[in-house]
Amino acid sequence: MNELIEYFTTNKDIVFIVILMVFVGVEVIGNVPAVLHTPLMSGANAIHGVVIIGAILVMLDSEPDNYLALSLGFLAVFLGTLNVVGGFVVTDRMLEMFKKKK
Amino acid sequence: MNELIEYFTTNKDIVFIVILMVFVGVEVIGNVPAVLHTPLMSGANAIHGVVIIGAILVMLDSEPDNYLALSLGFLAVFLGTLNVVGGFVVTDRMLEMFKKKK
Amino acid sequence: MKLAVLKETDAGETRVAIVPKSISKLKGLGFEVIVQSDAGKNAAFADDEYTKAGASIASSAAEAMSGADLIIKVNPPTKEEVGHLKKGQIWMSQLFHRLNEELLGDLKNAGVSAFSLDAMPRISRAQSMDVLSSQSNLSGYKSVITGADHLGKIFPMLMTAAGTVTPAKVLIFGVGVAGLQAIATAKRLGAIVQATDVRPECKEQTESLGAKFITVEDDGVKTEGGYAKEVTAEYLAKQKEAVNKSLAQADLVITTALVQGAKAPILISKEQIELMKNGSVIIDMAVAKGGNTALSKPDEVVHHNGVKIVGVSNFPAQIPTNSSELLSRNIDTFLGHLISDGKFNWDMEDEITTGTLVVNNQTATA
Amino acid sequence: MKLAVLKETDAGETRVAIVPKSISKLKGLGFEVIVQSDAGKNAAFADDEYTKAGASIASSAAEAMSGADLIIKVNPPTKEEVGHLKKGQIWMSQLFHRLNEELLGDLKNAGVSAFSLDAMPRISRAQSMDVLSSQSNLSGYKSVITGADHLGKIFPMLMTAAGTVTPAKVLIFGVGVAGLQAIATAKRLGAIVQATDVRPECKEQTESLGAKFITVEDDGVKTEGGYAKEVTAEYLAKQKEAVNKSLAQADLVITTALVQGAKAPILISKEQIELMKNGSVIIDMAVAKGGNTALSKPDEVVHHNGVKIVGVSNFPAQIPTNSSELLSRNIDTFLGHLISDGKFNWDMEDEITTGTLVVNNQTATA
Amino acid sequence: MNIDLIHIIYLFASVTFILGLKMLSNPKTARKGNLIAALGMTLAIVATIVLKEKEVSPVIYYLIFGAIALGTVVGWLTAKKVQMTKMPELVSLFNGMGGACAALIGLIEFPKVAAHHPEKLGIVLAGMIIGSISFSGSMIAWAKLNGTLRNAIRLPKYNILNTIILIGMVAYAVFIVAAGAYASMHLYLLFTIAIVYGVLFVIPIGGADMPVVISLLNSFTGLAAAFGGFLYDNQVMLTGGILVGSAGTLLTLVMCKAMNRPLFSVIFGAFGETAVASGGGESQGSVREVSASDLAVQMNYSSKVIIVPGYGLAVAQAQHVVKELETLLEERGVEVVYAIHPVAGRMPGHMNVLLAESNVDYDKLKEMEDVNPEFAQTDVVLVIGANDVVNPAAKTDPSSPIFGMPILEVESAKSVVVNKRSMNAGYAGIQNELFFRDKTSMLFGDAKKVLGELVNELKNLD
């Protein structure tokens, strides 16, 4: 228990940021019309592709001769890019229907 | 310039919190109906009475013989309390009209 | 005080000046009410309804009038009724006094005072006593019903398995009280309605009922006490031009244009009638004042070139129940205004009294 | 093929079976159209409109009929017209064949084939040929206009300076085609409308027009091909009970109740009429089939105890322009159905043909 | 342990502030939101006092408790006793107290910080300056609202003057920090300049714009509190302050928009009161406007509403939307009837024709004589495009052309809202005193459009 509180204190800013982010996440999509559910999901999907940064960091940190780490890292970066690029592009395509309006 | 960036880095969490808080503040009152403008203002007014904590900290930190600081501190705590208590109570009174409904 | 209600004598008149509902109000004002037998019959008010309400029945006009302080009728008195009048009595009815010089003379000579109900000034506080207004309103409604009855078509658009029936086109001349109610009624029944008038403010009023206004490009005409003035020949020419297209398409035309103290203007010439469609109908509400078309005749249906021109001189008489009710209410309100503490109170400062008291033999008061 | 359109002969009939607008369609089907002079006059269709549309004019019925393959009229043929018929010709009109045994015999003897327009089966695809439906619809509208014309009151509520006019209360018996249109029209004019019918589905339909339905507590009556069956005496008693309160308050009552192949049911007895208000009006649309009230007489206004009972046997004739248009469209659609490639095509498998072909002398085809 | 727990409490308090504000923006939850924020505040204050690490002299505790007790009693009583109409002034007053508190903290901390943490001097000064401006500005706003200060006082070229003072003040503060000019003389001089600036900032602004100004000053105080948070590395002050600062700024903008006055012209334009085009007669004072959204809430919480239709309803062809309004209100348990004046409109029965078209139940139409006694039990009368038929001059002014005509006595209702497009006169061509009465508010705009907005606001209220 004490450990938890201590952990909390050392990381209070991070905890705060997490909590605020939760608020923002919830508020920000407050009144989304049903027709945007899928594009919104897809957009959010692209955003969590930010995990690719972790994969990049892994690679940057690897020794050039750690082949296992490098190949797994390569795969991770590739998959992450797929997530990011595919996610944003597919979202954009879904949203094309909203641009037609005169 | 460099100093600024450095300052930013050391305080990045705080800066982040401030920015998020601004978002939250703006989002949270998004669609307030005009009839709530005054109560909302009054409620916000009570919240910034949190400055009283500063006044309390000042007093707790003062030497018991620093009469100037103590009397100013006393005044500050008193005024802050006015702000907090008066603010919440007056807001509550304004909002009484919303409870009548069956 | 005694009040006599006479049975109407004019041919086709079915109204009665006082309905049973007003009796208690009149008694409250201090009147004893005597009703001539069968006075309300045509308006669906039986004698026993009057007696139930507290009036007594007199078998003849003479009987009712003898001993009465106030005598009330819808229409002006006949020669015979004038003969029964006694000095000091008060007569109240429509008198159309500007057109009835002779009658006024007779009444003066009889030594009576007379109120003309149709002379009510058009001021806000007199609205509840204004018989012209209350009767015009009902006439406006009835003119549309009559038109719908004469027309070989129906008013609304109907899309049916046997084809689409196009909506009737109705054109209304004169957007006064009657014209407005006619617009409203025709709209309700589903017709496409257009209207025109000399007074420019009528545009907004017409549109406030969802109909279209035909504006005649001119300065328009200023009104005087609520009534339109006579217009120039130039205006009439412009009006012709503006309305002819609508006239040629119209199924039903209703004319209501009157000018205070003058003959009704001729708005539709013979040539214009000849522009109109086979089977179309004109209802001329101004026919009693000379008519708004060149061909209309009072209470006759004139057929010209496939067009029926229907002149009805007394629309209110066709809805006698409601028109009598409103008349009676106008009159009892008016009496309420004239009487205080059970006595006539001739306030000669008051516009309403002075405007309607067209024969004043009340030397004692004044 | 030649098609003759006859002028109507019945007293009070103003319709015409074919209007100029249909001529081009008929020509497209392969007909040469001959119209008896003045056939459309009363419906506001002049002879020259027919000639303009491509028909020729015959001065008499005999002239029109001679040499025609098909002869069309609104009402059944007169004895004289039957006399002019030649073997092999085809007759088309309303025939009311179940009530007109004798006429059918005459037609059979004349060697002609005859279509009865009023025998159109009530199936979806025949709706556009159903003259009963198209004419009932217009009658429903007109019954309200006629009622409004007879009534001493106006329909809508009006709150005016001269007091409030209460809305008229309208009660409608029979919520078929005519009844529904009557409900709609009375509602439009601002009346408070109630209706009743034996068929339970009419409740929803009545409410879909914003009116109230009076439900008679009973099992209701099943229909047969769209028509109501006769009801029990018990039902009629229950109906009386359910409607009497409304009847006593009604200003206008419209009755439209028919039963296929039987006399119209008596829905309002003499005693019930005596419950009604002084000045109220009954419009009996079923009067041609015997009437829905005990007192109604065809095309007469019966006064009983302050109530006017108006029996109108032929409402469509009062709006001849529209009713002829719809009739004509029904007929040309029907002919379009009967004819293919410029020839009659007697499809004896087809319900529409078999239902309406009440006299078949077409031995050649069949 | 204590110092750790306090952070959790602060976090909790910050969350209550966010939730509280969020709930305050919705009529249904507003009251609870206020209570939640108050709860968080109380916890934060108590925790600050109780969970203090180092030993503190009891005298100081007594002083703190004394100040809090005194403040609570005074604040509570003032807030409870004040009349409804005087609340905005009170808000301004309390806001000023908060500003003063921030300013005092700055004054006290300056010497200490100068001595030990010079890098934080800027923060101290910023909090002090903003607090001072908020304090003096709020006092002026308060004085204006309670009538002590009636008119906008404008020095010549006041905009330029104010801007110069503002720049000077900031420059001076920068100088103090940069040059290390820590003498208290500088501090007090700066304080004085800030106080003066606050006065000059508010004094030229007209009374009608005061709510906007108070909201702005409110967000200033929030900012001042946030600087306090920076100073003490105190999260609850920081977040609470920033929250109020940002929410307050948005609220200010929203209020400006609702009043149709750009913030810029409130502060600099300062053309004073909003003027309403007035026609057909001399102006008889100023009218109060109400927004569709306020009216929606007011009606939603009413138990009886009477609608008075007039000619304007017909002109706007608003019969369908008025029926929709009726339906919505009835769904919410509000009783609605229509008061029909016998000469409303331009023809006898004009209103009947209209309302029948939109299927308004005949039973809901009340005649004048029947409805006049009902007004006294009515929460809101909504007059739609009617004018002469509710003009009290008919009863009171013998010279008026409508004198003697009976009218709908709407004034006996708790509140009257009049919808019309302008201050123009009606048929009779005369000005209507009713519009200037205390109970009356105006809802300007075409009836169809404005009622449409009202209906929308009502729908959004669930």
Add this chain to the structure above:
Amino acid sequence: MNIDLIHIIYLFASVTFILGLKMLSNPKTARKGNLIAALGMTLAIVATIVLKEKEVSPVIYYLIFGAIALGTVVGWLTAKKVQMTKMPELVSLFNGMGGACAALIGLIEFPKVAAHHPEKLGIVLAGMIIGSISFSGSMIAWAKLNGTLRNAIRLPKYNILNTIILIGMVAYAVFIVAAGAYASMHLYLLFTIAIVYGVLFVIPIGGADMPVVISLLNSFTGLAAAFGGFLYDNQVMLTGGILVGSAGTLLTLVMCKAMNRPLFSVIFGAFGETAVASGGGESQGSVREVSASDLAVQMNYSSKVIIVPGYGLAVAQAQHVVKELETLLEERGVEVVYAIHPVAGRMPGHMNVLLAESNVDYDKLKEMEDVNPEFAQTDVVLVIGANDVVNPAAKTDPSSPIFGMPILEVESAKSVVVNKRSMNAGYAGIQNELFFRDKTSMLFGDAKKVLGELVNELKNLD
């Protein structure tokens, strides 16, 4: 300096994510929002690579660039080429990729972290587990959507089984951390369990609920990314992940609500497809439902809408609200006409009576023959309470009682929406194939109520 700048860029990217999501929730700004978030993401990625402090071997750079280039090309092409109808599967696929990425990071980092920062082991494992579940779950969802996996596969007592696995997995992870069991055997076993759990989690859920499941897995991946942020103390991963985690969770709930299925029963109840009450005839397949808000957007962005009223409009007395709909659409530049079938309703001219009451312009009412050719140029046909008059059986089925009756040929329009209360038949008592056609969606409910909602949604679209 570099390392400082990178924080500013991360901060900026986080802000673009927030703004992007916010804009994505509004049809007007959605597209721009997506682009803004993409911009922030690009910047963050570039910054991460470029602003790296320590020297990195060029081989690694090449590898990174190669992976990114490959991913970009493949992702771009796949996304661009896919058919509109296959997009949901693709979203699921991409989501799985993100999950796999997170899982891989965990697998790589575990040994390093175990060696140097054992206090962070829990974080690594959490990210790995969640990523793995998201990966395998998404793959199953993808397979279900593209038809590879047709049916819901349910092991006996699968709910209990799944719960046991979940608990076991968590316990195992705790054991690894607590007992310091850093052997890679444990790691890979845990990884396998997580993958299996992901499969078992999704496989019993019916195809109709897949969108909800994908949304849930989406927020899982967000969480996994956030754990990555914790691990590297990387703010953009942390905030982006949390943002998606919270927004995704809310979105999941909102979607459940829109589908009228509690999340609980989606996951545990799993009674499969939503069933629609069908009456008056055998069901001829399944119908597609559309929500009022979707329809509002669709109509808003149409250029021509045809309304087909029927008897149901009259029953619902929805004539006034249909007129309001017309007005709103026209204000937004949509052309609206009414197609009136000659026997719509229950009396000749029934629709005319209704629509005249609400003042619909006569010119807007089109007869059947005139309007039938217009359907081909129509974006949306809205059928309101009509049935027989749009039943294609009249043309195709000689045995049908309405065979031979001409109908409104709504099917030639781009899309058909039918409003009625249920699948019940109309007057003729026969089922209507139109409702089951591909182009048709159903909007169930009383016409007045549902159109009211539609109107509201349209108003809220500005």
